[in-house]
Amino acid sequence: MERLLETMEQRLYGQKTNIRFMAAALLAGGHVLLEGVPGLGKTKMARTLASLMGGEYRRIQFTPDLMPSDITGSVIYHTKENEFQTIRGPVFANIVLADEINRSGPKTQAALLEAMEERQVTIHGTTYRLPEPFLVVATQNPLEYEGTYPLPEAQLDRFLFKLMLDYPGEEQERQILKGHVPFETEREQAAGPVLSLEDIRVARAHAAEVVVEDSIIAYITSIIRKTRDSKRVQLGASPRAGIAILMASKAWAALEGRNYVTPDDVKLVARPALRHRLLLTPQAELEGGNSDHIVQETLASVPVPR
Template structure:
C-alpha cells in the first residue's frame, strides 16, 4: 500500500499514515483541506492497492439519503418492487465535501458508518467488509454548507488536516504530470487483496497494549474534560466540551494499527502522542472566545499532552 501511495501521492506523509491507520483499525476518517491536495487521489489509490470496490459520492445540498443508501424501484413488467443498492455499498467510499449535504442526508450516513448496514424498505442490507468511509470537507468555503454535528464527528476514528505541499514536493508533482504518471493506470505487480486486509485488521486487534499505556491515553482523554487540572486556567476555560469515551476506544484502535504499520507488536506512548491531534482534534469543542482569540483545539491538545507525564 505504501508503495502505491508513493507513486501517485507526492509528499503528504501524514495523509498516508492516517488513511492506512484508519483502514487497519477498521474506522472512518475525515480529511479537511482546501481543494487540490490529493484527497480524492489518495482514496482511489488506496482502493486500487487493495483491489477494493471504490465509490465516490459528490455531496450537494439536494443530495437525498436514497441517493447514497439506495431505494426501491417499481419493476412494471413483473409488478414488483426491486431494491437498488446505493453507492455506499462498497469497500471504500469517498464522501467528497460531506458538509455540503443536508442534515437529513448526513444522519442517514450515520447508520451506515456506525452500524455498517443500511435499511431500505424495512430490509437490512449489511455493508461489505472491510468498509471505510473517507469524508472530505473544505474549511474555507462555507456558503451552502451544513456543519457536521458533534455526534457525527465523533463517528470518525481520525481527522486529518492537510497543508499545502512544500516547494520540492510541488516541483515533483509537476514533473510527474509531465511524465504522464497520473495518466497511466499503474497497478502493483503483487497487490493486496481484501482477504489480506481482513487478516491485517485481525492482526491489529492482537497488538499488545500495556496497562501503563492504557492509563496514559485515558489520562489524556480525561484531561480534555477537566483541563484546569493540567493546564493553565486561561486556556482551560476555552474548552467547552471534552472528548467522550469513544475517544479512548479510538485511541486504542488507532494506536494498535499504527504500531502494526510500524512493524511492532506492541504500542508505545509515542504512538499515543502521534495520534493525539488526529483522535482528539474533532472531539474537543472550544468556546466562541477561543475562536476569537484564534486558539485551536490542536494547541489545547498539545498543552494537555505536554503536561501529562509519559510512562
C-alpha cells in the same frame, strides 16, 4: 501493508504522514475526514488506496439536493415483472468517498451514520450488511462556508481521524509537476492491487492482537479526562475518543512492525483522533486557539508512563 504504503507514497507526494494515518484507519476499522483547500489530492488519495487494495470504490458528490436514498439505495416497483426490486446505493462499496460532505443538509448527512457506525443499511425496512472492509473517506473545504451545513458533533465523532492537508513543500511540488500525467494515461499505466481484501482482513486481525499494557490504558484515560478539565474547552473528549486512540495506537504499532503499543504511538495518533472531537469555548476561538493547541497542551501536561 508496507508495499501499500510505498506505492501510495510514490503516487502522492508530500503526504507521507497522512498516508500512514489512512492505512492506520483502515487497519483500525475507522473512517477518515480530510480537510484541505481544493487541489491538494484528497480525492486522489482515496481513489489510489481503493485501487491498490483491490476494493470496490464509489464516489458520492454531496450537493444541497442530495437525498438519503441517493446514498443508501431505494426500492422500485417493476410493473412488467409485478414485483419490488431493491436498488443498492453507492454506500455498498469497500471505500466510499463522500466528497464535500458539508454541502448537503443534515438529513442526508445522517444517512451515513448507520452505515459508518453499524456497518449496515436499512432500505424500506430491510437491513443489509455492508462489505468488509468498509471505509468512508469524507472531504470538506475549510474556506467556503456559504451554503454549507457544518457536520454535527454526533457525526464528527464517527470519524476515527480528521486529517489536515496542507500545501506541499517546494521540492515536493516540483516533483508533482514533473511526474504529472493526464488522468486517462494514469489509469492506463496504473498497476494492479498490491494486496487483496483478504490480506487486509488478516492485517486487521494482527492489529487487534497488539498488546496494550495497563500503563498505556491509564495514559490514554488521563489524556481523555484532561481534555474535559480545560477551561478553554466547552465539550471534552468522550469515551469513544479514548477507544479511537486505543485502536489507532494498535494499528500504528502494527504498521511499525511491533506487537505492542508505546506512549509515542499514543502521542502520534492523539492529534488527528481528538482535533474534531473537542468543542472550544467562544473566548478561546476569539483568542485564536484551536483544538490542536488543546491536544498539544494536554499531551504536555500528562505524565508519560515509563
